[in-house]
Amino acid sequence: MFRKIALGFVAIVVILLAVGLYLKPTTNGPLLDFITGKQLATPTEATIDGRFQLPAGFSIGVFAANINNARMMRVTSRGDIVVSSMRPGEVILLHADSNGDGASDGRTVLLTGLDQPHGLAIKDGYLYVAETGGIGRALFDAETRKIGVLEPVFSDLPPGGNHKTRTIDFGPGGWLYVTVGSTCNACIEEHPFRAAMLRMKPDGSDAEIFATGLRNTVGFDWQPSTGRLYGTDNGRDLLGDDIPHCEINLIEADQFYGWPFTFDDLVVDPDFGAGRETEIASSRAMVHGLGAHVAPMGIKFLDAATSPEGYGGKALVALHGSWNRSTLSGYKLVSLEFGEDGSVTEADFLTGFEKDEDVIGRPVDIVQGADGAIYVSDDYSGTIYKIGWGDIIVPGSTLATSASASNPLEGIGETELIAFRGTGLDLFESNSCAFCHDAKQAPEGVQVKQLKKLGRRYTIESLQAFLDAPSGPMPRPDLTDEERRALAIYLLSEY
Known part of the structure; x- marks a missing residue:
């Protein structure tokens, strides 16, 4: 008996080693999390500075750490971040920064005991949560951070499978949209909700299939300028390192997107495409290929009113990273610019999660705060990163550490200060x-950026420098050096 047990143990070890060699993981690769559920530690400030690369003008720091399996996020009206902690079955509220250091001021566990919570949405005083087998909602007061009891809204989602996450969001007309991934790599599904996007009324009524043939659309968002719905989709595996693409799709009602019969630009799938000419001919091709096995997750169109020049209207996509490719790919954020001619231009935005096969994180979701700050969840290290620009404070950045703790107006005489x-x-x-910084005077439709606690972030000199070269969309005021100094002193004394 002991010999059989020992042989069995050896066999298990051999199988795990074989799988490991097949997946070709690195010491810090994703296999560690995949098999054991073990989280990496949040990278140190030195590692962040040495590894992460962003376009000029942006900076990054840790907004919150130690959120096990941090996945999807939503921003509340108070500026807090709601995040799903999928593996522990929790939904966590990360408090907004109010002390001026750029990091979250604390956290509240809103919900526990959930079955793989993933997608989140906030609507009409409710927090909606998508578990693997259904959608629930609870009364939620963002200002007091109080939440009620989670009650079921829709309980007919097929649970589990290879792709067990469910992503939700509210779209035009108040419809609640939800995506359900396939059970498999490639197969013919039995349940009609699999590999599909559904939509329903906020109370779960009038549920209908919106689009099909979407193997695993983890992220989707509406383009503000057109109202078009774009989604990421994870391509199938086991066809080699470089095919098929993971996709960006323009998702429209009653359309079929090809899986499992075709992929990319209507390439016939070698396992399931034969004899499916009719289905392939009627399917929609991708609008952009992201590369094979990069595993796209969240997609977020940036707000033109609060984003720096050149980024308003662009979409950011989180590439979670490959797990079965001979060399790793993905592990970064890319920006997408959608041309009027239908073209899509891709560029790296945030890199460094993977370097020379060493992985320190896997990005999942992207949200944007009212001030323009960009937040990125990482389920491999349990971290929420904050990306800032201009006067947005990021933990560890110059703005967060250089502003004097004393009164920035100290040393100016009373008579001079009044002048x-x-x-x-x-x-x-x-x-x-005031049109952009005072809600009482702002014209209708203008998103106000409130000025507050400027003295925690600026000296007179640093605020003068900002006024001389402000970040977009703020225009550069035509002022002399002396006028910029006077305006800086007024702002620091008033706000």
């Missing part, structure tokens, strides 16, 4: 600054 304040107020009003 500067008066001049600064005149400049503030004559340049119509």
Whole structure:
């Protein structure tokens, strides 16, 4: 008996080693998390500075750490971040930064005991949560951070399978959309909701299939300028390193997107495409290929009103990273620019999660705060990163560490201060600054960026420098150096 047990143990070890060799993991590769559920530690500030690369003008830091299997996120009206902690079955509220260090001020566990919670949505005083087998909602007061009891809204989602996550969001007309991945790599599904996008009313009624043939669409978002719905889709495996693409699809009602019969630009699938000419001819091709096995997750169109020049309207996509490719691919954020002619231009946005086969994170979702800050979840290290630009404070950045803790106006005499304040107020009003920074004076449709606690972030000199070269979309005011100083002093004394 002991010999049989020993042989069995050896066989298990051999199988695991064989799988490991097949997947070709690295010491810090994704196989560690896949098999054991073990999380990496959040990277140190030195590692972040040495590894991560962003376009000029952006900076990154840790907003919150130790969120096991952090997946999808939503931003509340208070500026908090709701995040699904999938493996432990929790939904966590990360408190907004109010002390000026750029990091979350704390957290509240909103819900526990859930079955693989993933997608989140906030609508009309409710927090919606998608578990693997259904969707529930609870009354949620974002201002007080209080939540009620989670009650079922829709309980007919097929649970589990190879792709067990369910992503939700509200779209035009108040419909609640949800995606359900396939049970398999490639097969003919029996349940009609598999490999599909559904939509329903907020109370779960009038559920209908919206689109099909979507193998595993983990992320989707509406393009603000057109209202078009775009989604990421994970391509099938076991056809080699370089095919098929993971896809960006323009998802429209009653359309079929090819899986499992075709992929890419209507290439016939070698296992399931034969004899399916009719289905292939009627299917929609991808609008953009992201590369094979990169595993796209969240997609987020950036707000034109709060994003730096050149990024408003672009989409960011999180590439979770490959698990079965001979060399690793993905493990980064890319930006997508959608041309009027239907073209899509891709560029790296955030890289460094993988370097020379060493993996320190796997990005999942992307959200944007009211001030323009970009948040990225990483389920491999349990981290929420914050990406800032301009005057957005990021933990560990110059803005977070260099601003004086003392009064930035210290040393200015009272008479001089009164004079500067008066001049600064005149400049503030004559340049119509209140139109963008005062909700009471802002024209209809203008997204207000409130000014607060500027003294925690700026000295007179650093605020002067910002006014001389502001980040978009703020225009550069035509001021002399002395006028910029007066305006900086007014802003620091008033806000």
